[in-house]
Amino acid sequence: AQSVTQLDSHVSVSEGTPVLLRCNYSSSYSPSLFWYVQHPNKGLQLLLKYTSAATLVKGINGFEAEFKKSETSFHLTKPSAHMSDAAEYFCVVSGMDSSYKLIFGSGTRLLVRP
């Protein structure tokens, strides 16, 4: 069965420093992987998506993620954090039997200190 593990429930960085949000997945096939962001009292916004075309995926707002099959990881990074990046981030994998079924990680709350 597919599963997603976000290794940190909270990450705190200073503005202008790099961001790393970690995600490991478990799947017996090559899934689609996503990162979504949820700002307070807002819906989920798609940041980026991996579909096997390229292992390094660039998303919106300067975020990118690298798919590493050998490590079953899909970590999200950004070179320089901005105050507006403070939000909750979800790593998501599509289901094997039913690709419409998204399996969500538990979320990582990113705090950005001035």
Add this chain to the structure above:
Amino acid sequence: DAGVIQSPRHEVTEMGQEVTLRCKPISGHNSLFWYRQTMMRGLELLIYFNNNVPIDDSGMPEDRFSAKMPNASFSTLKIQPSEPRDSAVYFCASSFFGEYTDTQYFGPGTRLTVL
């Protein structure tokens, strides 16, 4: 594109009352999803429609919950009667679901409080 539209954004009701949540998917999308988000359980898929037909309702908690999609541009999620444990944020999402496309786009959500 206006994105997925949900109404109301906030709903406060009393236990036992009927609640109806509404969703307008992105034009041209053929799939619609209703999710519930709580602190305890995270995001849960309640029901999935494809071409207006319910395909998977295994996530619907119980008979008090029902969902309809009368046409490609409108869906409702109804709770009758509502209970305090139904308090959550309900999200609608839509996608153009095909062999190579599975990205879901979420609405802003409806925050439901049942007193």
